[in-house]
Amino acid sequence: MGHPNPNPNPNPxxxxxxxxxxxxxWFPYWAGETTKIPHDKTQSFALIDHYKNAQxxxxxxxxxxxxxxxxxxxxxxARALLxxxxxxxxxxxxxxxxxxxxxxxxxxxTPWVGHNPSSDGQTGLADYGLLLDxxxxxxxxxxxxxxxxxxxxxxxNRGITAHAAMAGTVGAAWGLARFGVSAKTDPQAxxxxxxxxxxxxxxxxxxxxxALRLSGGHIDLCQRLGLDxxxxxxxxxxxxxxxxxxxxxxxxxxxxxxxxxxxxxxCLPPPRFFVRHNLPHGVTQMEALAQxxxxxxxxxATQLETSGHGAQRLDLSLTRSDNAVLALSLPLAHxxxxxxxxxxxxxxxxxxxxRGVDAGYGIExxxxxxxxxAPISGPQxxxxxxxxxxNKTRGKRRAAPIAALGNLYDRLVSRLGAQVVVRPVxxxxxxxxxAVKLVPVLKADAADKKDPxxxxxxxxxxxxRPLFMLCAPEPxxxxxxxxxxxxxxxxxxxxxxxxxxxYGPERISPEWWAGLTGETPKHHNRQTRxxxxxxxxxxxxxxxxxxGLYSRxxxxxxxxxxxxxx
Amino acid sequence: xxxxxxxxxxxxxxxxxxAKLRRLVARFEPGVAHxxxxxxxxxxxxxxxxxxxxxxxxxxxxxxEVVATRVGDxxxxxxxxHRLAVRFxxxxxxxxxxxxxxxxxxxxxxxxxxxxxxxxxGLSADRLVYIDGARLPDLLWAGEEALLCSAIGCxxxxxxxxxxxxxxxxxxxxxxRAAERPLVMALGAQAGGSASAATTRWQVEALPQQGWHVRLxxxxxxYTATPPPEGxxxxxxxxxQNSAQNILQSQxxxxxxxxxARAG
Numbered sequence: 001m002g003h004p005n006p007n008p009n010p011n012p013x014x015x016x017x018x019x020x021x022x023x024x025x026w027f028p029y030w031a032g033e034t035t036k037i038p039h040d041k042t043q044s045f046a047l048i049d050h051y052k053n054a055q056x057x058x059x060x061x062x063x064x065x066x067x068x069x070x071x072x073x074x075x076x077x078a079r080a081l082l083x084x085x086x087x088x089x090x091x092x093x094x095x096x097x098x099x100x101x102x103x104x105x106x107x108x109x110t111p112w113v114g115h116n117p118s119s120d121g122q123t124g125l126a127d128y129g130l131l132l133d134x135x136x137x138x139x140x141x142x143x144x145x146x147x148x149x150x151x152x153x154x155x156x157n158r159g160i161t162a163h164a165a166m167a168g169t170v171g172a173a174w175g176l177a178r179f180g181v182s183a184k185t186d187p188q189a190x191x192x193x194x195x196x197x198x199x200x201x202x203x204x205x206x207x208x209x210x211a212l213r214l215s216g217g218h219i220d221l222c223q224r225l226g227l228d229x230x231x232x233x234x235x236x237x238x239x240x241x242x243x244x245x246x247x248x249x250x251x252x253x254x255x256x257x258x259x260x261x262x263x264x265x266x267c268l269p270p271p272r273f274f275v276r277h278n279l280p281h282g283v284t285q286m287e288a289l290a291q292x293x294x295x296x297x298x299x300x301a302t303q304l305e306t307s308g309h310g311a312q313r314l315d316l317s318l319t320r321s322d323n324a325v326l327a328l329s330l331p332l333a334h335x336x337x338x339x340x341x342x343x344x345x346x347x348x349x350x351x352x353x354x355r356g357v358d359a360g361y362g363i364e365x366x367x368x369x370x371x372x373x374a375p376i377s378g379p380q381x382x383x384x385x386x387x388x389x390x391n392k393t394r395g396k397r398r399a400a401p402i403a404a405l406g407n408l409y410d411r412l413v414s415r416l417g418a419q420v421v422v423r424p425v426x427x428x429x430x431x432x433x434x435a436v437k438l439v440p441v442l443k444a445d446a447a448d449k450k451d452p453x454x455x456x457x458x459x460x461x462x463x464x465r466p467l468f469m470l471c472a473p474e475p476x477x478x479x480x481x482x483x484x485x486x487x488x489x490x491x492x493x494x495x496x497x498x499x500x501x502x503y504g505p506e507r508i509s510p511e512w513w514a515g516l517t518g519e520t521p522k523h524h525n526r527q528t529r530x531x532x533x534x535x536x537x538x539x540x541x542x543x544x545x546x547x548g549l550y551s552r553x554x555x556x557x558x559x560x561x562x563x564x565x566x
Numbered sequence: 567x568x569x570x571x572x573x574x575x576x577x578x579x580x581x582x583x584x585a586k587l588r589r590l591v592a593r594f595e596p597g598v599a600h601x602x603x604x605x606x607x608x609x610x611x612x613x614x615x616x617x618x619x620x621x622x623x624x625x626x627x628x629x630x631e632v633v634a635t636r637v638g639d640x641x642x643x644x645x646x647x648h649r650l651a652v653r654f655x656x657x658x659x660x661x662x663x664x665x666x667x668x669x670x671x672x673x674x675x676x677x678x679x680x681x682x683x684x685x686x687x688g689l690s691a692d693r694l695v696y697i698d699g700a701r702l703p704d705l706l707w708a709g710e711e712a713l714l715c716s717a718i719g720c721x722x723x724x725x726x727x728x729x730x731x732x733x734x735x736x737x738x739x740x741x742x743r744a745a746e747r748p749l750v751m752a753l754g755a756q757a758g759g760s761a762s763a764a765t766t767r768w769q770v771e772a773l774p775q776q777g778w779h780v781r782l783x784x785x786x787x788x789y790t791a792t793p794p795p796e797g798x799x800x801x802x803x804x805x806x807q808n809s810a811q812n813i814l815q816s817q818x819x820x821x822x823x824x825x826x827a828r829a830g
Binding site: 404405407408409411412415416419420421422423424425426432435436438441459460461462463465466467468469470471485486495500501502503504535537538539540541563564565566 | 646649673676678686707711717718773774
């Protein structure tokens with residue numbers, strides 16, 4: 001029975017769509033089912049360990065569970081129940097390593113596979129489960145149900161019991177996998193629970209409070225207070241819950257219902273190219289830190305160079321003595337195995353951090369990994385472009401231009417930002433401002449190859465286009481105009497211009513197909529534009545357009561300045 | 567009493583002393599007179615440079631400033647800077663890139679270089695790297711970095727209302743000379759006029775009928791030549807639009823009112 005609720009509905013539960021889809025997998029018999037210790041599969045088998053002052057069962061097979069054994073039972077009690085129980089000492093490290101392997105294998109479904117956030121709150125025993133973020137992955141396997149069925153079929157073939165639940169939040173999926181319908185009653189059943197988006201509340205509220213990933217003390221307290229379901233708990237005002245339990249249950253509740261965010265850290269395979277440095281004493285001085293990072297870069301570069309690889313992305317993590325981690329990641333324009341170049345980029349980057357490096361009581365551990373690499377041909381000339389610094393140009397071989405350019409891009413990007421250093425890439429559109437895209441240099445090579453200039457046959461005459469295009473068309477005030485003609489006088493940026501020559505019009509129709517493909521054209525793209533090239537009496541040259549055709553599209557067309565000619 | 571024979575320096579005139587000091591200074595300046603140089607492509611300017619200046623052209627290694635005379639002349643100044651940059655890039659056997667950088671203010675006021683128009687001005691769009699807005703110190707830093715990069719053939723930096731300090735321009739100028747690569751600094755009318763160590767400074771003004779009025783306001787290559795104060799009137803070919811007809815001429819102004827009435 002639920003607790004009599006003093007306030008009928010203090011917090012109405014509003015369904016929140018998180019936009020994520022998560023799968024929680026729970027392996028209730030992981031240690032027993034996957035162990036390599038030889039035993040008779042037809043008989044009950046249990047793993048034991050010394051725990052709470054006794055030899056107790058810490059891993060079971062489904063058969064043993066059916067015979068009435070449970071985790072945490074002492075060995076003496078178990079033998080009393082089942083005299084012919086086979087036992088072996090548990091190997092928690094091996095079981096965890098097997099789970100890690102399983103996590104890598106599950107990356108066939110999604111790249112985002114994370115470990116369970118906690119061990120079992122009630123018993124304190126190891127809890128074997130994994131979390132998968134499958135947002136946007138399910139359709140590749142024929143839908144969510146098919147994905148889960150495929151996954152569970154594969155586990156069944158290996159003889160592993162896996163309980164799976166899919167929901168929009170980590171908390172809901174975790175709780176449902178363990179405490180969902182019939183989890184305890186029918187251990188053999190292959191269950192899959194799928195909660196549609198936004199319906200986490202209905203699914204979670206009937207579950208016992210333990211499904212909220214609470215600690216043992218909190219679960220006991222709930223039992224003593226007669227709070228049998230999460231719904232009972234959710235019925236209280238959050239403020240009262242916090243006063244009685246502390247902040248943790250409220251946070252867990254909100255996470256399960258999608259009202260509070262929760263991140264999932266993916267476990268990634270260890271990088272192939274990795275160096276680190278442990279220091280006996282923390283380092284606080286920036287100069288020393290820069291020196292250490294330089295050493296790491298040089299060591300990583302040696303690793304990369306001997307295997308013929310270049311780093312495309314570097315991850316540096318600095319661990320302070322109080323275990324705070326400062327992580328920096330650095331994309332490179334071209335694969336590089338040049339330690340000096342990497343060190344210079346990090347130096348630049350560290351000096352540009354808005355608050356600087358807070359070394360606290362000192363940085364004790366430095367780790368540098370090349371998380372993305374690509375094969376490079378031949379050893380690079382060390383120091384690349386920077387070798388031809390002043391007074392060294394003559395008589396020295398120059399670095400290959402592409403590497404030199406890549407190094408320059410890296411330097412510029414690390415100081416100015418990736419979105420600022422760009423290259424123009426043609427784009428198939430007749431709308432002038434969309435005919436070219438400014439693509440960050442780090443991505444421009446890919447964009448070059450992707451767009452095969454489908455409009456190249458009818459490109460406009462370059463001489464009719466302004467050398468400088470304003471970031472956005474600016475409205476101008478046309479003072480004397482003739483309908484369907486160029487203006488005689490107009491005001492732009494509060495300066496009056498008397499037109500002495502006009503060329504045009506060049507009519508550009510809106511892209512009628514833009515609305516069909518799902519992208520909504522911006523307002524000023526919906527009307528036909530008549531472009532004119534103007535020159536005023538001072539000799540300044542402009543590119544202006546009238547937005548909309550007279551009488552057909554609008555009665556009071558507006559004029560815009562779009563670019564200037566030199 | 568006869569005057570004691572003084573040191574030779576004292577007898578020489580002021581101009582001779584200056585010339586001597588200049589020769590002395592020239593010895594410390596990295597080679598302006600010997601490095602690669604280009605012709606601007608404008609016959610009048612080239613003729614002047616050939617006759618008056620030692621390298622007989624515009625030196626590649628140097629800082630060249632292009633300043634707009636009036637606020638509205640920035641496009642013309644940028645056009646002239648672009649023209650110089652294209653000539654610098656046009657050396658044989660190079661596929662070097664043009665780095666074009668602007669301050670935030672210049673981006674907003676003068677606009678961004680427009681890819682589809684570049685071929686008309688002698689540059690293919692894939693040879694352009696563009697810095698889309700930065701603070702002036704960052705931009706100057708980027709310019710110095712790019713001077714050290716062998717794949718960048720020319721650098722154009724543009725600032726609307728702020729000019730680099732003398733120290734900064736001196737630093738860039740020395741870097742450009744040492745690297746033998748040009749750096750063109752385009753400055754808006756509000757930014758110009760401050761002291762700088764640029765090799766040349768060009769004052770550009772737009773002229774009717776698609777022309778530019780260009781005045782060489784400063785020339786640091788030669789200590790004897792003085793550029794003509796009246797400047798040059800230039801009508802670059804690439805800007806002329808001969809095929810198009812001025813539609814205003816075909817529509818006399820008197821008819822404007824009547825046509826408006828008819829349309830209304």
